[in-house]
Amino acid sequence: MNKVRPLSYHNRLRLLLLPYLVGVLVLVIIPALLSFSLAFFRYDALSPPRWVGTLNFILVYTDELFALSVQNAAALVLLPVPLRVMGAFLLARLLLRNGHFLAWFRAAIYLPSIIPPAAYALAWLWILNPLFGPVNLLLRSAGLSAPAWFADPLWARPGLILMSLWQIGEGFLVCLAALQDIPPSLEDAARVDGANGRQLFRYITLPLMAPILLLLSFRDAILTFQESLATVLLTTGGGPYYSTYTLPLFIYEQGFDLFSFGTASAALWVMYLLTGLIVLLLYVIARQWQIGITDEVFLL
Amino acid sequence: MKCFSFKDNRIRLLLRLLAALLFLLPVVWMLAASLHPRGVPLPQALRLLPEQITLANYGRIWQLVPLTRFALNSLLVAATAVPLTLLISSWAGYAMALLPHPSQRRLLLLSLALLMVPSIALWSTRFFVYKTLGWTDSLLALIAPAWMGTSPFYVLMFYRAFRRIPAALYDAARLDGAGVLQTWGLVALPLARPTAVGVALLSTIFYWGDFLSPLLYLSSERRYTLPIALQILQQMDRSDWPLLMAAGVVATTLPVVLFLLLQPYFARMGRE
Numbered sequence: 001m002n003k004v005r006p007l008s009y010h011n012r013l014r015l016l017l018l019p020y021l022v023g024v025l026v027l028v029i030i031p032a033l034l035s036f037s038l039a040f041f042r043y044d045a046l047s048p049p050r051w052v053g054t055l056n057f058i059l060v061y062t063d064e065l066f067a068l069s070v071q072n073a074a075a076l077v078l079l080p081v082p083l084r085v086m087g088a089f090l091l092a093r094l095l096l097r098n099g100h101f102l103a104w105f106r107a108a109i110y111l112p113s114i115i116p117p118a119a120y121a122l123a124w125l126w127i128l129n130p131l132f133g134p135v136n137l138l139l140r141s142a143g144l145s146a147p148a149w150f151a152d153p154l155w156a157r158p159g160l161i162l163m164s165l166w167q168i169g170e171g172f173l174v175c176l177a178a179l180q181d182i183p184p185s186l187e188d189a190a191r192v193d194g195a196n197g198r199q200l201f202r203y204i205t206l207p208l209m210a211p212i213l214l215l216l217s218f219r220d221a222i223l224t225f226q227e228s229l230a231t232v233l234l235t236t237g238g239g240p241y242y243s244t245y246t247l248p249l250f251i252y253e254q255g256f257d258l259f260s261f262g263t264a265s266a267a268l269w270v271m272y273l274l275t276g277l278i279v280l281l282l283y284v285i286a287r288q289w290q291i292g293i294t295d296e297v298f299l300l
Numbered sequence: 301m302k303c304f305s306f307k308d309n310r311i312r313l314l315l316r317l318l319a320a321l322l323f324l325l326p327v328v329w330m331l332a333a334s335l336h337p338r339g340v341p342l343p344q345a346l347r348l349l350p351e352q353i354t355l356a357n358y359g360r361i362w363q364l365v366p367l368t369r370f371a372l373n374s375l376l377v378a379a380t381a382v383p384l385t386l387l388i389s390s391w392a393g394y395a396m397a398l399l400p401h402p403s404q405r406r407l408l409l410l411s412l413a414l415l416m417v418p419s420i421a422l423w424s425t426r427f428f429v430y431k432t433l434g435w436t437d438s439l440l441a442l443i444a445p446a447w448m449g450t451s452p453f454y455v456l457m458f459y460r461a462f463r464r465i466p467a468a469l470y471d472a473a474r475l476d477g478a479g480v481l482q483t484w485g486l487v488a489l490p491l492a493r494p495t496a497v498g499v500a501l502l503s504t505i506f507y508w509g510d511f512l513s514p515l516l517y518l519s520s521e522r523r524y525t526l527p528i529a530l531q532i533l534q535q536m537d538r539s540d541w542p543l544l545m546a547a548g549v550v551a552t553t554l555p556v557v558l559f560l561l562l563q564p565y566f567a568r569m570g571r572e
Contacts, residue, residue: 012480013395020392023448031425108320114555116509118527119548137346226418
């Protein structure tokens, strides 16, 4: 009797998982397997797919635009992600404890993140407009030279990075929640032992926050790497002179403009491998730091 | 225990104010530009508000695109997809948190692997799936992600929240004869309310602002959603900044109102 009951309890739990697992199968696993297997076929959505072996990978590998798109995508991850995660963390710390208008300050930090992507892109096209945009008017009134931002190959990328720095609400909330989860008794105990503010931060807050910060970087890197497409499409379109031409844009153009779904899929494989590398890198760094995290904690 | 002096508090308040103002800038600039009258040259010097203020740009959007219909479509998608997302992601997170260790680990790895699948890998082939299900050119194609809780990240958020609740509480509910669903609804979910509010807000923002799904899966104009209206307006005239900013403000209003309504909730969260 005792052996039967927990079993059925677990199976009833598994029943709650069913909608999620079915949804994931239909909406992610099957489409993903389909599009990853297309890498070995020549497919233009009109005639049936034809087996071509590794030809698509060779085509992608020898495409100059492909190498460029990988470099651009990497640059657009490596610089903004640490800035975004650190920004979110510092703002969460600044806005952690009680004070006047605390709720409103927090709301202000989160506000840019709830702007729909299409509206956000339009807003920044205006803000960074070379002639009339408020940022350039500000720079000129301060006597500085005003760059042409999205119209200048040198400044388009900094422009994209700049606009990404205002949408860190999700990381901000996650950091805030995690900081609140740190039991006050821990800090009190450390204070009784004579720890000052800096020591509290170094030996209590940071070690407890490290897994969260890592998880955030991991998620942010993947999101920035893979999902930057809508922003790029709506602002620079990959230009000027391919300075913001990223890997997702390469894949999008191969597939939806040139109807060469095979090479698009081959590039997708590369993107997936690179994403895996990012995760691995973060994991190795975490291990190197030895911030007391086990596999378990790393996985939340 | 007091660890900040009065002066520290003042500096902190000032820093907080500066950070808040900095983050409000994009919205303020968008709002200010939307009030600029049509035909009047854009100013060449920095000023917070235009010399003449007009609301005419907001009226012009309605003349150019069927905005009411687009907004209702967006609303319908969000109103269906968000409750579904909450239900499915919290169920999955709850089951994950309570299942024995080996299954927990397998499900975690699965969810993390799924997070790594680029959405770009799914666009073209999801189209075939939706076609098989008869969901193309229908709002169902926009609601579809809700069937998997929208994102494995939300499932992981619930998993984390439910695992933090002391196991003794679940055990007590079970001993009192509560079933799986009852424990989820009466014990786990109320205790994880901050997470639920967070997931609801994030998924509302996602569905309301989703730009690529309508672009890829819809073909009839009467099913278009609000983000597409912005693109249509941009294609009409790229240099009509006041109009474009007005449209941006309209698209941003619902998330902002919702967020401000939930604000007391976040404020309470901070004090706990």
